[in-house]
Amino acid sequence: MDSQTIALQPTGRAIATDQMAEEHHARPELRHHFETEEQQREAGSFGMWLFLLTEIMFFGGLFMAYLLYRNWYYDAFVAASNQMSIPLGTANTAVLISSGFMMALGVWAAETRRKGLLVLFLILTTLLGVVFLGVKYDEYHEKWEKHHVPGAVFNYNYSEFVNPLPGDRDQTHLPIDMAQKTQVFFFLYFVMTGMHALHMIIGIGVLIWLILRARRGDFTNGYVAPIENFALYWHFVDIVWLFLFPLLYLINIHPGR
Amino acid sequence: MSQEPHDPSNVTNPEHADHHILGPLAYTAVFGTLLLFTGITVGVAYIDLGIFNPIVALGIACFKATIVILFFMHVYYSSRLVKMTVAAGFLTFLVLVTMTLTDYMSRAWGLW
Numbered sequence: 001m002d003s004q005t006i007a008l009q010p011t012g013r014a015i016a017t018d019q020m021a022e023e024h025h026a027r028p029e030l031r032h033h034f035e036t037e038e039q040q041r042e043a044g045s046f047g048m049w050l051f052l053l054t055e056i057m058f059f060g061g062l063f064m065a066y067l068l069y070r071n072w073y074y075d076a077f078v079a080a081s082n083q084m085s086i087p088l089g090t091a092n093t094a095v096l097i098s099s100g101f102m103m104a105l106g107v108w109a110a111e112t113r114r115k116g117l118l119v120l121f122l123i124l125t126t127l128l129g130v131v132f133l134g135v136k137y138d139e140y141h142e143k144w145e146k147h148h149v150p151g152a153v154f155n156y157n158y159s160e161f162v163n164p165l166p167g168d169r170d171q172t173h174l175p176i177d178m179a180q181k182t183q184v185f186f187f188l189y190f191v192m193t194g195m196h197a198l199h200m201i202i203g204i205g206v207l208i209w210l211i212l213r214a215r216r217g218d219f220t221n222g223y224v225a226p227i228e229n230f231a232l233y234w235h236f237v238d239i240v241w242l243f244l245f246p247l248l249y250l251i252n253i254h255p256g257r
Numbered sequence: 258m259s260q261e262p263h264d265p266s267n268v269t270n271p272e273h274a275d276h277h278i279l280g281p282l283a284y285t286a287v288f289g290t291l292l293l294f295t296g297i298t299v300g301v302a303y304i305d306l307g308i309f310n311p312i313v314a315l316g317i318a319c320f321k322a323t324i325v326i327l328f329f330m331h332v333y334y335s336s337r338l339v340k341m342t343v344a345a346g347f348l349t350f351l352v353l354v355t356m357t358l359t360d361y362m363s364r365a366w367g368l369w
Contacts (some may be wrong), residue, residue, distance in 0.1 A: 041276065042336060049339055053346040060350040064357055086299065093295050101288040104279075104329045111278045130361045228331075233331045246314035250302035254310050 029223045041225055048229040052236050059240050061194050066247060070186050075174055076181035079161050081252035082170035083148060085139065089249040099128035100238040103231045105160055110227040115220040126207045129200055138198055150187045189248055194245060199237045206230055221241045277334035289329045292322050
């Protein structure tokens with residue numbers, strides 16, 4: 001008999017360690033460097049939140065730029081913001097909230113080990129995300145046709161903001177130098193919603209991978225960390241939109257001039 | 258040598274947070290609240306409140322974000338470590354806004 005085994009057995013610790021080692025082999029998703037499953041879960045969600053902190057600062061810089069330029073070029077931001085379609089923005093907000101709701105239900109399905117429901121909710125999350133991007137594409141296309149994409153061909157000579165069209169929500173005549181600054185609004189609009197859309201495209205990619213693994217039953221055996229941590233990411237992207245929607249679409253209907 | 262007992266399961270640790278599972282009913286309540294407040298924020302945007310339009314809009318957005326964080330993201334049921342991490346993120350964002358605006362405002366004194 002191995003002398004080391006004899007030395008350890010009276011403490012009782014060696015037996016427990018052997019059992020834990022057996023468990024590790026049976027469930028490869030449990031890592032050796034964690035002492036308990038609970039510790040692994042806590043470390044995972046802590047790490048996910050640290051990543052989301054960097055995301056807060058990433059989008060935070062864009063929100064800060066929006067805040068500053070809105071103060072500097074207030075009239076231009078009001079005029080440009082009133083070009084947004086509020087029905088489309090509202091519909092897209094509802095679609096995104098529904099997508100987050102499906103993701104939350106997916107977490108519940110994984111935690112209660114319902115494989116079929118988990119796959120269903122993940123597919124619905126993905127589909128609603130695709131619907132959101134489709135509506136976004138429609139809005140971008142409209143901006144393109146109206147020459148509202150910043151750059152050389154931007155709205156020719158800003159005439160639309162110097163002399164508003166009869167149907168426009170905002171009928172204020174901007175001086176030419178202020179009218180030029182509407183480009184700053186559209187630049188921030190495309191960067192902020194574009195970065196948000198890029199996060200959703202990445203999220204949809206991860207969702208497809210999660211659906212494939214969920215169909216295999218990877219997340220309905222008590223190991224739910226990938227689903228829970230992806231849900232944190234997906235809800236974070238939702239929250240960014242919850243702020244983009246009022247800032248870009250809503251707050252300039254009544255500018256209080 | 259430390260006198261602490263070896264306690265990998267956090268049995269004696271009061272910070273220990275259970276793996277709390279929220280059910281479909283709770284999520285549906287949050288979802289309904291989010292849709293309701295989306296409707297409210299759009300409706301209020303059409304009412305002329307002067308300078309209070311952006312304040313109300315951002316207040317509603319903050320409320321919606323808070324219930325998403327607390328319940329969809331389970332922070333309400335998470336450990337104090339996670340709660341503090343989330344709070345640190347938003348505090349750092351406020352520092353970013355405060356210090357940047359302080360700089361810009363003090364360089365154009367009286368024009369803001």
